[in-house]
Amino acid sequence: MFTLTDEQRQFQESLQRLLRDGYDFDRRRAIAASEAGWSREYWEQLAGLGVLALTLPEAHDGFGGGAVDTFLVMEACGRALLLEPYLATVVMGAGLVARAGSEAQRAAILPAVAAGTRQLAVAVYEPGRRYALDPLVTTAQPLESGGWSLSGAKTHVLNGGSADALIVSARTPRGVSLLRVDAAAGGVQRESYAMYDGQRAATIRFDAVRIGADALLGEEGAAAEAIEYAVDAAIAAVCAEAVGAMSALLETTGQYLKTRKQFGVPIGSFQVLQHRMADMLLATEQARSMAQLAASRLADATREERRRIVSAAKVKVSEAARFVGQEAVQLHGGIGVTDELPASHYFRRLTMIEVAFGDVDHHLGALGALLFD
Amino acid sequence: MELRNKVVAGEHLTKEEYLRWHRLLFERGWIAPSWPRAFGGCEWSAVRQHIFEEECGLAGAPGIMPFGIRMVAPVIMKFGSAAQQQRFLPRILSGEDWWCQGYSEPGAGSDLASLRTRAERRGGHYLVNGQKTWTTLAHYADWIFCLVRTAREGRPQEGISFLLIDMRSPGVTVRPIIMLDGGHEVNEVWLENVEVPVANLVGEENKGWTYAKYLLGHERTGNAGTGFCRRWLGELKALARLQAGSDGRPLADDWRFRDRITRLEIELMALEVMNLRVLKLEEERHAPGPEASLLKIMGSDLQQALTELTMRALGHDGARAPQAATGRYFNFRKASIYAGSNEIQRNIIARHILGF
């Protein structure tokens, strides 16, 4: 679908090497069990390699890469089951600042992201509202002094507990707006939690948080499109991540079938298991096609085209993720349902991707509406 | 009542909690529905046992661990000595002894007959060495029934014996295996120079495979689990009425999700009838047959479909750990692996029903 330049291929190789060598299973397990759930040392290595800067604009210490570069990074993250908050900080946070922010805001935030000294989180989902993207309970009132007073609650905020700055969607007098909030500001109450894949998210409450006038990202009341784009970008990214995870899971399962012996032969010699592996490969490759389509069209498609492609990709990838995850566990037998081998860790991450940013039913509904309404 | 709440919430129960329910049933005389009256059981018909189990599952009663009542006890009754029957059966009934099943080994899962744990006869006892694995709730157990190798000649099935081993014997070590939902229910059991009195051999030496197969037949029949499936389905419907979709209306109003639940309702209906048909067959034949494999596959498929849909009902709210529905979804991937994987069940169906 897309062909990589020599430069991209080299980058892909060095990134995969870094993740393979520096991020083995036991190291990852220790990081997942730590308080923050990610490693600052590792984050700095990613910054050092230029991974964090790759897709940021050249004007702000970035390399100006696009969605295909994001695909490469996320695919490698999926293979390594990376815990560090690349998606939240770079894809979603920095992506949104680059797209909707003013020149001053970009200059204040993006170089620090590229250098690895600043982490971001995007807060759009609200408690009890499933995948609804329009803010309802989170509101920002203009203050006489010129700033804003923000109140409400957000949940499923990826990296919400560790981020230095939060980008929050809120209802303002003119509509839906985005506000940059210092995570340490008074009235911000963060409750970080672990998800089943070891990654962290947070529920965040805002109680009359006072923020400055310069905190508004883009125009007041005109943020709905930017939010939608940020979520679509995140979906394209997790689709690439899922493809990486599925490919690695296929490899490790294939390896297991070749070495595990029962009845005096490798279990991979049973044709029924070979066919299951073949079906898993089909699902993975179909998912890869759709993930590549989403990545390659993200930036240049019309809004409606993009929405169609991204929802279709999310459905296809989520279904493949579930199928491949479940089957890989099954083919491992008892060891598959333990914490001991990578298989169940891939399965858990794939399951979290399945329910993130809209599950199958959500995107079936969204795509169906675009096709028929 | 609080026990019921814990079961319904999908929490792991402690040994004491399992035993509380066990003793309650024991006091009512209902702990062993299938046992003959002579041994203190109810001697109910298969259909009556089934109804009883359905009701218990539906009501959210804790499961009665099968290892004593349903697994080792029938073997002791059929193949054990009078002394073994007097010694072990009353303590199984009362709950004084908790049993676990020592069949699987790291190298012997689906291919159980390849097991390597050795038992060597040394005068009045056997000296046992080897490792068992996947031993469910061995960390609660007082006794383990083990398949051990007592001879190397002939077919692998021919050199296996059935031994009862006191978990407190020197040389027995239990190590936890953590599951993918973070729970601890299975273990490794290491046996190093464990001395087991010859009196704890069930039946004859090298005949253990016959007894093991007898037991496996009993294990499979119980696995359709339609009672707790009905409860799970009820909980799922209640959840769908409560859980808001992205448009603010309950999920139950979303035809897409409603259809998914409705399909499972149909699956469950079909399975309930299937269960009764197999019971009837077994009653006529006085023994479990290959049809048990059908129930094992259909039951585990339905359990997995139900836990999956319940997890999906939560949307991304299910991502936050710990979360009963998501934990159960992950945990129940085991249902198509244990008690003979569904691939092995299909092999049995192909061979013994279809005649390939």
Ligand SMILES: Cc1cc2nc3c(=O)[nH]c(=O)nc-3n(C[C@H](O)[C@H](O)[C@H](O)COP(=O)(O)OP(=O)(O)OC[C@H]3O[C@@H](n4cnc5c(N)ncnc54)[C@H](O)[C@@H]3O)c2cc1C
């Ligand atoms: C939660 C849990 C609890 C358990 N509790 C107990 C217990 O208390 N006591 C006990 O003794 N055991 C217990 N077991 C073990 C269980 O019986 C084994 O896991 C099961 O028999 C599978 O063996 P295995 O794990 O070695 O997988 P393997 O036999 O290695 O199988 C791996 C894969 O290969 C497939 N396969 C193997 N052979 C064939 C074939 N011929 N044709 C097609 N496919 C094949 C399997 O279906 C599976 O998908 C438990 C297991 C689990 C998961």
